Amino acid sequence: MWLDSSRAYISELEVRGVLSPVKGRRPLRVSVLSYIEYLRKRQDEEQTPRSEAAARHHELKAQLAQYQIERYERRHITMEEHDHFTDMMVGKFRVHASSWAAKVAGTDMVLRHKVDGLVYAMRKDLADEAEKNDKRRA
Numbered sequence: 001m002w003l004d005s006s007r008a009y010i011s012e013l014e015v016r017g018v019l020s021p022v023k024g025r026r027p028l029r030v031s032v033l034s035y036i037e038y039l040r041k042r043q044d045e046e047q048t049p050r051s052e053a054a055a056r057h058h059e060l061k062a063q064l065a066q067y068q069i070e071r072y073e074r075r076h077i078t079m080e081e082h083d084h085f086t087d088m089m090v091g092k093f094r095v096h097a098s099s100w101a102a103k104v105a106g107t108d109m110v111l112r113h114k115v116d117g118l119v120y121a122m123r124k125d126l127a128d129e130a131e132k133n134d135k136r137r138a
Contacts, residue, residue, distance in 0.1 A: 013038070097123065 013019045018038040019031050070076045077085075097119050105112035 094123065 013035070016038075018034055067076060071078075100119055101112045101115035104115050
């Protein structure tokens with residue numbers, strides 16, 4: 001009656017060793033304390049996976065918050081921002097490299113063709129190296 005359970009459940013608890021009768025009777029205080037201890041252990045066992053998931057969730061939230069702080073402070077950027085910046089810088093480099101011949105040689109056409117050849121060779125070498133190391137093509 002005090003445990004608010006059926007006789008079958010009380011018998012099952014006796015089989016499990018949670019409740020132990022003394023001289024055919026179950027002492028009230030000992031039985032209630034044993035049952036409470038049993039319920040606490042069972043609750044701890046049931047919460048373990050949930051607790052681990054909650055801990056992992058909080059860990060991921062902390063990582064996300066740290067990432068957002070670092071991104072705000074410009075210590076991290078997205079891949080799209082990186083790709084945009086790289087494309088912009090490579091474009092500027094190509095524009096300036098293509099004008100070297102005119103700036104260096106002026107009206108000397110022989111020297112101008114030589115510089116244009118060197119710039120072309122440099123651009124071709126860089127393009128070949130980039131294609132060779134492009135991991136997206138693997």
